[in-house]
Amino acid sequence: MTMAMTTMERGFKVHVVDDDDSFRTGLTRVLNASGLHAIGYRCAGEFLLSDAASSPGCVVLDVSMPGPSGIELMDALSLRESAPPVIFVTGCTDVQTSVHAMKSGAVDFLTKPVRTDTLLDRVKRAIDLDRERRNARQEVRELRERYESLTSREQSVFLGVIAGALNKQLAVELDTCERTIKTHRARMMTKLRAASLADLVRIARVLGIAPAETLIADEVA
Amino acid sequence: MHHREAFSAPTAALFVAIAVVPTAHAHASLVDRFLSSDGALLTGIVGLLIVQTALIVVLMVQNHRQRQAQDDTKRQQSEVAHAARLVLVGEITASIAHEVNQPLSAILSNADAAEILLSATPPPLDEIRQILDDIRRDDLRAHEIVRNLRKLLTKREVQMESVDLNEIARTALLLIKADAARRGIAVTTKLDGDLPHVQGDPVHLQQVLLNLIVNAMDSMSEVPADDRRLEIATRRRDTRSIEVSVIDSGAGVKASELSRLFDSFYTTKPQGMGLGLSIARAIVQTHGGNIWAQSNGARGAAFTFTIPMAA
Numbered sequence: 370m371t372m373a374m375t376t377m378e379r380g381f382k383v384h385v386v387d388d389d390d391s392f393r394t395g396l397t398r399v400l401n402a403s404g405l406h407a408i409g410y411r412c413a414g415e416f417l418l419s420d421a422a423s424s425p426g427c428v429v430l431d432v433s434m435p436g437p438s439g440i441e442l443m444d445a446l447s448l449r450e451s452a453p454p455v456i457f458v459t460g461c462t463d464v465q466t467s468v469h470a471m472k473s474g475a476v477d478f479l480t481k482p483v484r485t486d487t488l489l490d491r492v493k494r495a496i497d498l499d500r501e502r503r504n505a506r507q508e509v510r511e512l513r514e515r516y517e518s519l520t521s522r523e524q525s526v527f528l529g530v531i532a533g534a535l536n537k538q539l540a541v542e543l544d545t546c547e548r549t550i551k552t553h554r555a556r557m558m559t560k561l562r563a564a565s566l567a568d569l570v571r572i573a574r575v576l577g578i579a580p581a582e583t584l585i586a587d588e589v590a
Numbered sequence: 591m592h593h594r595e596a597f598s599a600p601t602a603a604l605f606v607a608i609a610v611v612p613t614a615h616a617h618a619s620l621v622d623r624f625l626s627s628d629g630a631l632l633t634g635i636v637g638l639l640i641v642q643t644a645l646i647v648v649l650m651v652q653n654h655r656q657r658q659a660q661d662d663t664k665r666q667q668s669e670v671a672h673a674a675r676l677v678l679v680g681e682i683t684a685s686i687a688h689e690v691n692q693p694l695s696a697i698l699s700n701a702d703a704a705e706i707l708l709s710a711t712p713p714p715l716d717e718i719r720q721i722l723d724d725i726r727r728d729d730l731r732a733h734e735i736v737r738n739l740r741k742l743l744t745k746r747e748v749q750m751e752s753v754d755l756n757e758i759a760r761t762a763l764l765l766i767k768a769d770a771a772r773r774g775i776a777v778t779t780k781l782d783g784d785l786p787h788v789q790g791d792p793v794h795l796q797q798v799l800l801n802l803i804v805n806a807m808d809s810m811s812e813v814p815a816d817d818r819r820l821e822i823a824t825r826r827r828d829t830r831s832i833e834v835s836v837i838d839s840g841a842g843v844k845a846s847e848l849s850r851l852f853d854s855f856y857t858t859k860p861q862g863m864g865l866g867l868s869i870a871r872a873i874v875q876t877h878g879g880n881i882w883a884q885s886n887g888a889r890g891a892a893f894t895f896t897i898p899m900a901a
Contacts, residue, residue: 388771389692391728395699398721402706433688433772460688460695460768481688482695485702 381496382426383407386416386442387458388434392481396429399485405492413442423451425503427495429488430475432459432466440466443473451506454495458483512572515561523557526550530557530566531573532580667872668747674869675797679742681804685769689735692768693728700725738765741793742800748876753790755834755897756781759822762799766807773807774815780823788832788897790877795897798870798881802836802893805866809840809891819890831879831896839890843883851883870895 383400385407387393393409400407406426410416412434421428428446432439439457446452456477457470467478476498477491519527522543529539536554540547563569573580679686704721707714738761759781770777803820810818819839827833843851852871867881874881874895881895 389696391696391724391731392692392699394724395696395703395728399699399703399706402703433768438771438774460691466772481691482698485699488699 380425381406381499382421382424383492383496384410384416384421384426384428384453386410386413386428386434386439387431388412389431392431396483396488399488400492403485403489405489413439413445416442417445422446422453423449425453425499427453427476427492427499428455429479429492430455430457432457432470440469440473443470443475447474451503454498454502456491456495509575512561512576516572516576516578518560519557520553523553523560526553527557527561527569527573528578528580530554531569531578664747667876668745671794671797671869671873672745674801674866675742675793678797678800678804678866679739682766682769682800684772685766686735686739688768688772689764690732693732696728697725697732700728735764738796742796744793746791746793748791748794748873750789750791752787752900753792753795754785754787755795755824755832756783756785758792758795758799759824759834762796762803763822765800766803770807770820773810773818775807775810775818775820777820777822780821780825782825785824785826785832786899788877789900790897791873794873795877798873798895799834799836801866801870802895806836806838806840806891806893809838809842813840826899827896829899831898833894833896835892835894837890837892841890842888843885843891845885848883848885852881 383397383405385393385396385400387396387409388411390411393411397407397409408421410419410421416422416428430439430442443455443457446455454476455474456479457467457475458479458481459466459470460481470478476495479487479491516524516527525543526539529542534542536547536550539550543550558564558569561569561572563572700721704718704725707718707721759779763777763779767777799822803822806820810820817839821835821837823835823837825833852867871881874897877897879895879897881893884892884894886892
């Protein structure tokens with residue numbers, strides 16, 4: 370059988386949502402025995418009421434359940450930014466359901482009976498994905514905070530620099546001398562913890578900030 | 591078969607007439623003959639015996655043919671019922687597969703979990719024992735579904751035995767549970783816990799109930815997902831019979847359709863054959879019961895059948 374999970378999976382939980390007692394118990398058991406931390410939920414409501422819907426990990430979700438179905442739960446989850454990735458499990462190989470499930474943002478689709486090797490593999494992948502997504506979101510949050518700590522002058526310099534403007538051009542544009550621009554630029558780099566122009570461009574991309582068009586236009590003109 | 595029967599009745603009458611007329615004639619002078627000669631008397635008695643024997647043979651042949659005709663009709667009925675049962679099972683195959691898959695999948699996970707746990711030092715024996723118990727239970731659960739399925743698929747003539755209608759309802763529920771969940775239908779049951787058994791054929795009664803349930807589920811396809819409700823209820827109707835009802839929140843039945851609903855080849859479904867309800871009625875009538883539908887206007891319909899209690 371498979372090896373115990375590495376420390377990488379620590380702190381991540383696997384949420385098993387299925388109305389069938391035997392299936393849910395079996396699945397949580399094998400996940401726990403494999404060194405993961407699995408928790409079972411009887412229905413979509415029970416899962417949504419817990420704090421699990423935004424905690425690190427992944428969700429193993431039965432498509433057809435009485436009450437809100439797995440797909441309805443998926444739709445509710447996909448509105449939340451921090452929702453964990455969802456792996457769908459289904460008893461039937463209904464093409465329509467599969468298509469709908471994948472379109473609604475599920476990362477994977479398993480059919481019963483679920484093979485343990487496949488399950489562990491998919492769960493690991495989903496947890497990796499959740500970690501990546503969390504890291505990415507964390508980075509965006511930090512960068513946004515740093516960016517928002519810039520003064521409006523420094524923000525203007527930032528926009529100018531990533532658009533490729535020279536200090537001299539910026540001085541004209543912002544109606545000041547080149548030395549002041551240099552000071553703004555240095556402070557801006559420190560606040561953003563950027564070491565190079567390449568860092569600044571990456572930060573702009575992560576934050577979804579477009580280079581200042583007016584400066585480019587000026588340069589071309 | 592019936593037309594042959596029609597010929598044999600007059601033939602028998604003719605036979606009797608031919609046999610009786612000379613006997614009656616003989617009867618008039620019976621005393622004379624009795625007195626006149628022993629030989630004649632003997633002839634009369636032998637003649638009478640021959641006629642009687644012939645009559646008995648004719649009646650026996652006729653009886654046999656009649657019974658054969660009845661058997662043939664019965665066989666044909668049960669063949670049609672069987673064909674309809676195959677169609678019915680076909681409609682709920684996905685549901686049945688799901689219900690078998692569920693315990694099978696659990697067994698697989700449990701066996702794997704047990705194997706992993708066995709390599710721990712020391713292995714958690716209590717937990718492993720619990721796992722083995724669960725595996726056993728799930729195996730029986732899968733077996734139960736397969737057993738019921740096999741019963742439904744087997745061809746059989748009506749065989750009366752003591753039947754618990756609540757059990758019939760629970761089995762039907764088990765078979766359609768997944769289908770109902772997939773269609774987003776909330777199923778509830780209202781089973782009278784103190785229901786006496788009835789004399790009936792469990793497979794055929796199962797067929798009737800499954801048929802009503804599948805119809806009810808089909809009728810809800812256009813209803814908003816939150817409004818799809820199905821209720822299966824059993825109760826004593828009166829001192830003589832038990833009724834089983836399937837109540838849905840579907841499209842309902844038009845008043846003009848109510849009377850024709852149980853006719854053969856009458857259907858409101860685009861892919862329907864119109865046999866299900868007519869077979870259901872034939873089965874219920876064979877059991878000495880009744881079946882009918884009530885419409886709740888646009889808020890669904892209720893189908894009910896009764897089965898007499900064992901005397």
